Amino acid sequence: MEDIAPHHPQKNPDDLKAYAREMRKKMPTAEQLLWYVLRNRRVAGAKFRRQHPVGRYILDFYCVEKKLAVELDGGQHSEQQNYDQQRDAYLKKQGIEVLRFWNNQMLLETEAVLEVIYSILTKSPPRPLAGEG
Known part of the structure; x- marks a missing residue:
């Protein structure tokens, strides 16, 4: 399976x-697709970094100027919700907004995921993802 272990806070800087760096080399397919779209300021002119350390965590994709993290979650995240909640709470204290999507959403609903990201970057309302609203 392509899923990578959680971003462990116990590692030293x-x-x-x-x-x-290792995670950048082993990105799951969904992350590769999102990186292809986000890189080189392709979405709303925002610069994203991939696998970017913040504190003791690694963010899948991070836009420094907008303080926006985009996380793509595989199946392991259904079993580590408490960890993700603690991580998101830490990031919120740092002023970082976190968007979470499932890998399969990125692969199957790419345009809808990108619309949500774009709407946050530009502060315009997105259309709901399939199954919402």
Whole structure:
């Protein structure tokens, strides 16, 4: 399976940087697709970094100027909701907004996911994802 282990907060900063570099080499298909779209300021002119360390965590995609993190979650996240909630609470205290999508949403509803990201970057209302609203 393509899912990667959670972004562990117990690693020290040097280990965290090395781990982030390793994760960039092993991105799941959904992350590769999102990175292809986000890179080079292709969405609303926003610069994103991938596998970016913040504190003791690694964010899948992070836009520094908008303080926006985009996380793509695989199946392991259904079992680690408490960890994700603690992580999101820490990031919120840092002023970082976190958007979470399932990998299959990115692969099957790419346009809808991108509309949500674009709407946050530009502060315009998105259309609901399939199954919402």
